[in-house]
Amino acid sequence: MLRGEICPYCKQPTKFVDSIEVYRWRSFGMIYLCAPCDAYVGVHKDTDKALGRLANEELRRWKNYAHFWFDKLWKNNYMSRKEAYTWLSEKLNLPSEYVHIGFFGIETCQKVGKVSQDLLDLLEGRQVQELIENLELKQSQ
Numbered sequence: 330m331l332r333g334e335i336c337p338y339c340k341q342p343t344k345f346v347d348s349i350e351v352y353r354w355r356s357f358g359m360i361y362l363c364a365p366c367d368a369y370v371g372v373h374k375d376t377d378k379a380l381g382r383l384a385n386e387e388l389r390r391w392k393n394y395a396h397f398w399f400d401k402l403w404k405n406n407y408m409s410r411k412e413a414y415t416w417l418s419e420k421l422n423l424p425s426e427y428v429h430i431g432f433f434g435i436e437t438c439q440k441v442g443k444v445s446q447d448l449l450d451l452l453e454g455r456q457v458q459e460l461i462e463n464l465e466l467k468q469s470q
C-alpha cells in the first residue's frame with residue numbers, strides 16, 4: 330500500500346500516470362491514481378517511488394491541515410526541520426522512519442495538527458512573555 334501500487338480504498342491496482350490527469354491544466358510529475366476512488370499520491374522526483382499512501386479528497390484535506398500546523402514549527406524557525414520531525418516521532422510514539430505525513434491516515438493527521446497547534450501556542454506564548462519581560466527590564470533601567 331505504501332508503494333502506491335494498490336489503492337487502500339478499493340484494493341485494486343492503481344495506474345501510474347502523469348498528474349495532468351487530475352490537475353488538468355498542468356503537470357506536477359507522475360502519480361499513482363485510482364480514478365474510481367478519486368485517490369492519488371505523488372512520487373519522489375524522477376522515480377516511481379510513492380511519497381506515501383494514496384489519499385482521497387478527505388484524507389488530502391487532513392494532510393494539508395497537518396502540514397499547515399506542523400510546518401509552522403520549522404518554517405517559523407522555532408526549531409530545525411529535523412528537530413521538528415524528531416519531536417513529532419516522540420509525540421506519536423513512532424520510529425522516525427515512519428514519521429511522514431504522507432504515510433498517515435486521517436486520525437494521525439488530526440493528531441499531528443493538534444499537537445503542533447498546542448506546541449505553537451506554547452512557543453508563541455513564551456515569545457510574548459519574553460517580549461514583555463524585556464520591556465519591563467528596559468523600563469526599570
Ligand SMILES: [Zn+2]
Pocket residue numbers: 336337338339340341363365366368
Ligand atoms: Zn480505489
